[in-house]
Amino acid sequence: MDSQAISLVRSSFKSIVAEEGGPEQLARTFYSLLFARSPETREFFPAAMDVQRDRLFTAIGYVVDSLDESDEMLEYLAQLGRDHRKYGVTDEHYNDVANSMIEAFEMFGGAEMWTDEVDSAWRNTLSVISAAMTGAANAADGPRAWTATVVESRAVIKGVAIVRLQLDQPMDYRPGQYVSVQVAARPRMWRYLSPANPVDGSGIVEFHIRQVSGGWVSPPMVNQTAVGDTWVIGSPIGALGLPDNIRDLLMIASGTGLAPFRAQILELIRRGNTRRVHLFYSGQYPCDLYDLPFLWTLAEKHSWLTVIPVSEEGSNPWWHTNPEPLPPLGFPERITGKVGKVVTSYGTWPGHDIQLVGNESMVNSTKFRLRAAGIDVATVRSDPTYGVQ
Ligand SMILES: Cc1cc2nc3c(=O)[nH]c(=O)nc-3n(C[C@H](O)[C@H](O)[C@H](O)COP(=O)(O)OP(=O)(O)OC[C@H]3O[C@@H](n4cnc5c(N)ncnc54)[C@H](O)[C@@H]3O)c2cc1C
Structure with a gap:
């Protein structure tokens, strides 16, 4: 896409997002046009559309931001296209989505904003998006979705569960990627x-799940999952993972954001790694670092791995009465503070590949700290943040 078209798409999108209630109204208009044009697409979405509307804007915003990084964006769209096969979408549905989107923008923007140039820039963008998604979906040879049976579900602290499932067919994901999951209760x-584990031929996949208060899906995932339940899982997505180069690695995780790093560390062990890996494992309370004992056993066996525990609060909440585990002799003790501040107190990490995973506010505040310390945050890799998927 040429740079003028990209700038028209960005500026028109920004002006819509900036309007009070703009994104919500536009999303409502889009979905009513889509469901009128193609009633069967209603079946792809949940009964309550509020979260879906937010997700639509996050996804468009992510693509609009990445329009000039074409390789990364095309790879992301290809992954999204493969994932969308779980709905049973057809090429015709992609046309219906593009046409409804254009119509919604035009109705919403009015003649002043929706000029012929803006119209053509958006049509061009949407056809690039559809082509990348349908091309990858049609070329994919794996299943549209995997069925997985729960073989273990255990609470590790209040509101956090580890769930292990047996996949019905092998899934080839890279450690660090994520998948979309549907549970029968929702x-x-x-x-x-x-x-939280790499592919090892066993067909077992492990998830670490935090209950978000007021959330629709994470509470039943954490509190109602039982052995024998079946979950449905979509194709892997995401650009986090082990880089092809041999640079040392800096991993910064908060809470269950540990999962993609845990998968990478286990994969490094499988590959006989020797490069240095520093993992800053953070949470609000000391007890949020539920997987520390396991990580310490890995670090005891593999001297290239250093785990630095960090918590914002110095002690546990009243409801957590188990004693705090002690690190093995010579290992870094837990540090109290904001993880970004702790990471930068070690230096600016020259020559490191840096990845960051946590909720939206942790990712933003950590990036702010890294930037202030002189680290180029454009090179720091992170996924679309947890809170705003
Ligand atoms: C790339 C990616 C990977 C993820 N991997 C994991 C994982 O391994 N383990 C895991 O537990 N979760 C993970 N998540 C988050 C997960 O997908 C859900 O967003 C989360 O479980 C909340 O879902 P919900 O249906 O309960 O809440 P929703 O009903 O979707 O949301 C309810 C409200 O809570 C807010 N909210 C949603 N998530 C958060 C959050 N994390 N912190 C604060 N507020 C939030 C929403 O903005 C909304 O206002 C991941 C998200 C992304 C984008």
């Missing part, structure tokens, strides 16, 4: 989760 409400 039909059609897909949520992203990151496998």
Whole structure:
């Protein structure tokens, strides 16, 4: 896409997002046009559309931001296209989506904003998006979705569970990627989760799930999952993972954001790694670092791995009465503070590949700290953040 078209798409999108209630109204208009044009597409979405509307804007915003990084964007769209096969979408549905989107923008923007140039820039963008998604979906040879049976579900601290499932067919994901998951208690409400283990031929996938208060799906995932339940899982997505180069790695995780790093560390062990890996594992309370004992056993066996525990609060909340585990002799003790501040107190990490995973506010505040310390945050890799998928 040429740079003028990209700038028209960005400026028109920004002006819509900036309007009070703009995104919500536009999303409502879009979905009513889509469901009128193609009634069967209503079946792809949950009964309550509020979260879906937010997700639509996050996804468009992500693509609009990445329009000039074409390789990364095309790869992301290809992954999204493969994932969308779980709905049974056809090429015709992609046309219906593009036409409804254009119509919604035009109705919403009015003649002043929706000029012929803006119209053609958006049509061009949407056809690039559809072509990338349908091309990858049609070329994919794996299943449209995987069925997985729960073989273990255990609470590790209040509001956090580790769930292990047996996949019905092998899935080839890269450690660090995420997948969309649907549970029987919340039909059609897909949520992203990151496998915490790499592919090892066993067909077992492990998820670490935090209950978001007031959330639709994470509470039943954490509190109602039982052995024998079946979950449906979509194709892997995401650009996090082990880089092809041999640089040392800096991983910064908060809470269940540990999962994609845990998968990468286990994969490094499988590959006989020797490069240095520093993992800053953070949470609000000391007890949020539920997987520390396991990580310490890995670090005891593999001297290239250093785990630095960090918590914002110095002690546990009243409801957590188990004693705090002690690090093995010579290992870094837990540090109290904001993880970004702690990471930068170690230096600016020259020559490191940096990845960052956590909720939206943790990712933003950590990036702010890294930037202030002189680290180029454009090189820091992170997924679309947890809170705003
Ligand atoms: C790439 C990616 C990977 C993810 N991997 C994992 C994982 O491995 N483990 C895991 O537990 N979760 C993970 N998530 C988050 C997960 O997909 C859900 O967003 C989360 O479980 C909340 O779903 P919900 O249906 O309960 O809440 P929703 O009903 O979707 O949301 C309810 C409200 O809570 C807010 N909210 C949603 N998530 C958060 C959050 N994390 N922190 C604060 N507020 C939030 C929403 O903005 C909304 O206002 C991942 C998200 C993304 C984007």
